Amino acid sequence: MSAGTYAPRPGAAPLPRMIAAQTALETRMLLRNGEQLLLTVIIPTLLLVLFSAVDIVDTGSGESVDFLTPGILALAVMSTAFTGQAIATGFERRYGVLKRLAASPLPRWALMTAKTLAVLVTEVLQVVLLTVIAFALGWSPHGNPFAVVLLLVLGTAAFSGLGLLMAGTLKAEATLAAANLVFLLLLVGGGVIVPLEKFPDAAQSVLGLLPIAALSDGLRDVLQHGATMPWGDLGILAVWTVLGLGAAAKFFRWE
Numbered sequence: 556m557s558a559g560t561y562a563p564r565p566g567a568a569p570l571p572r573m574i575a576a577q578t579a580l581e582t583r584m585l586l587r588n589g590e591q592l593l594l595t596v597i598i599p600t601l602l603l604v605l606f607s608a609v610d611i612v613d614t615g616s617g618e619s620v621d622f623l624t625p626g627i628l629a630l631a632v633m634s635t636a637f638t639g640q641a642i643a644t645g646f647e648r649r650y651g652v653l654k655r656l657a658a659s660p661l662p663r664w665a666l667m668t669a670k671t672l673a674v675l676v677t678e679v680l681q682v683v684l685l686t687v688i689a690f691a692l693g694w695s696p697h698g699n700p701f702a703v704v705l706l707l708v709l710g711t712a713a714f715s716g717l718g719l720l721m722a723g724t725l726k727a728e729a730t731l732a733a734a735n736l737v738f739l740l741l742l743v744g745g746g747v748i749v750p751l752e753k754f755p756d757a758a759q760s761v762l763g764l765l766p767i768a769a770l771s772d773g774l775r776d777v778l779q780h781g782a783t784m785p786w787g788d789l790g791i792l793a794v795w796t797v798l799g800l801g802a803a804a805k806f807f808r809w810e
Contacts, residue, residue, distance in 0.1 A: 714766060
């Protein structure tokens with residue numbers, strides 16, 4: 556008696572296909588969540604339009620939109636990679652979703668890779684939307700596109716690590732409160748809308764080391780002032796990336 560032939564053959568799908576499927580699922584979940592959409596798309600868009608059209612904050616010489624757009628792009632990265640991902644992952648952990656996914660054929664590192672890829676897809680949509688709006692408001696960017704991409708990728712990695720660290724160590728309710736609080740504090744004190752030069756000298760030296768300040772300042776140096784490669788800001792983001800991802804990998808709890 557010959558062995559039976561099964562179609563389709565039982566077993567796990569190839570790893571790239573599993574990651575692609577999980578990435579598509581994570582992206583759809585991000586885009587369908589109304590609160591996430593408010594945080595990642597509507598708030599940055601409203602801030603860009605409002606502060607570009609109304610002279611509320613002194614952004615120095617030149618057009619306000621030229622100063623604001625790099626900071627709003629940095630804010631969009633933080634809202635998706637840090638705040639949104641921390642809250643979503645925290646509640647997935649609370650409801651046992653991560654525990655069940657960890658028991659599937661998809662390796663844990665591949666699940667985190669899919670989450671990061673979903674963040675990148677969302678950020679691409681954010682950047683395209685904000686860029687179109689900024690051009691409509693009279694934005695005139697300069698500088699090296701490669702430097703911009705490198706800053707955005709490093710900023711995403713840094714904020715992803717910090718978001719996963721928070722989601723994997725705190726309770727879901729604490730993550731929700733802490734992530735939103737950090738978002739508001741960094742919005743005000745991270746050089747997004749208010750220039751760091753407006754703060755006292757002692758505060759500037761501390762605030763300049765924050766990942767949102769490094770990302771905002773680096774993007775502004777390139778897009779507004781035409782810098783070739785802001786190595787100092789890239790170095791700060793690289794340090795935050797190593798610390799955030801390293802701590803998340805060590806301390807993340809799946810249950």
